[in-house]
Amino acid sequence: MKLGNRIKELRESQGLLQRQLSAQLEIDTPMFSKIERGERRAKREQVLKIAELLKVDTQELLTLWLTDQVLEVILNEKQALQALKMAEKDIKNKTK
Amino acid sequence: MKLGNRIKELRESQGLLQRQLSAQLEIDTPMFSKIERGERRAKREQVLKIAELLKVDTQELLTLWLTDQVLEVILNEKQALQALKMAEKDIKNKTK
DNA sequence: CTTATATTGGACAAAATTTGACAAGTCAAA
DNA sequence: TTTGACTTGTCAAATTTTGTCCAATATAAG
Numbered sequence: 367m368k369l370g371n372r373i374k375e376l377r378e379s380q381g382l383l384q385r386q387l388s389a390q391l392e393i394d395t396p397m398f399s400k401i402e403r404g405e406r407r408a409k410r411e412q413v414l415k416i417a418e419l420l421k422v423d424t425q426e427l428l429t430l431w432l433t434d435q436v437l438e439v440i441l442n443e444k445q446a447l448q449a450l451k452m453a454e455k456d457i458k459n460k461t462k
Numbered sequence: 463m464k465l466g467n468r469i470k471e472l473r474e475s476q477g478l479l480q481r482q483l484s485a486q487l488e489i490d491t492p493m494f495s496k497i498e499r500g501e502r503r504a505k506r507e508q509v510l511k512i513a514e515l516l517k518v519d520t521q522e523l524l525t526l527w528l529t530d531q532v533l534e535v536i537l538n539e540k541q542a543l544q545a546l547k548m549a550e551k552d553i554k555n556k557t558k
Numbered sequence: 559c560t561t562a563t564a565t566t567g568g569a570c571a572a573a574a575t576t577t578g579a580c581a582a583g584t585c586a587a588a
Numbered sequence: 589t590t591t592g593a594c595t596t597g598t599c600a601a602a603t604t605t606t607g608t609c610c611a612a613t614a615t616a617a618g
Contacts, residue, residue, distance in 0.1 A: 396595070407576085429544045432535065432539055432541055439531045452529040495565055502606075
């Protein structure tokens with residue numbers, strides 16, 4: 367699940383309009399529309415605000431947001447999986 | 463292993479100077495020095511060139527390069543591991 | 559100690575990318 | 589056909605990235 371899709375899902379299930387959320391985010395509707403469709407990336411700060419407005423767990427949206435970014439980096443790269451594995455090891459070893 | 467460290471390792475084992483490699487890359491030595499120390503990110507194109515100059519497998523360096531970037535995105539995020547797992551699933555499902 | 563060469567650090571400029579605004583468009587409902 | 593919600597495309601402002609330059613530090617040789 368992509369961040370934008372999740373946002374749209376939540377927004378619609380609560381009967382909210384793009385116009386209303388974008389106002390709270392202080393961006394215009396086209397911009398919000400683009401974020402929802404994944405055409406533009408949301409800023410971390412905006413993700414936090416959106417989670418708040420949609421009354422959803424911040425961590426859920428942040429995870430989707432991070433995942434989108436990770437995919438953006440490795441997409442179309444032959445070494446994608448290998449890089450993910452290495453990154454995972456590094457993260458796990460960070461505290462050790 | 464970070465890309466920069468690997469580059470330095472290879473370069474020194476072959477008795478090459480930063481000056482020589484940076485010339486081939488058409489950047490100056492400070493820039494190359496920064497790439498080696500991970501202070502600056504190399505461009506994909508530069509990684510390819512470096513692999514060629516150091517006679518090392520392109521894929522090895524690209525994997526390190528990608529990993530660095532993935533880590534850059536998720537570092538210091540609580541959801542780092544979760545995001546990696548999700549990304550992995552997405553990549554694996556891409557072809558299916 | 560001096561000199562010469564290699565590498566690093568920091569400030570700044572150029573280039574590239576991202577972010578957002580705006581105008582105009584589509585689509586569906588009334 | 590008018591209205592409201594959303595989308596598309598283009599442009600400029602803002603931010604980030606990439607690279608250059610100069611100076612500082614380090615290393616090695618004489």
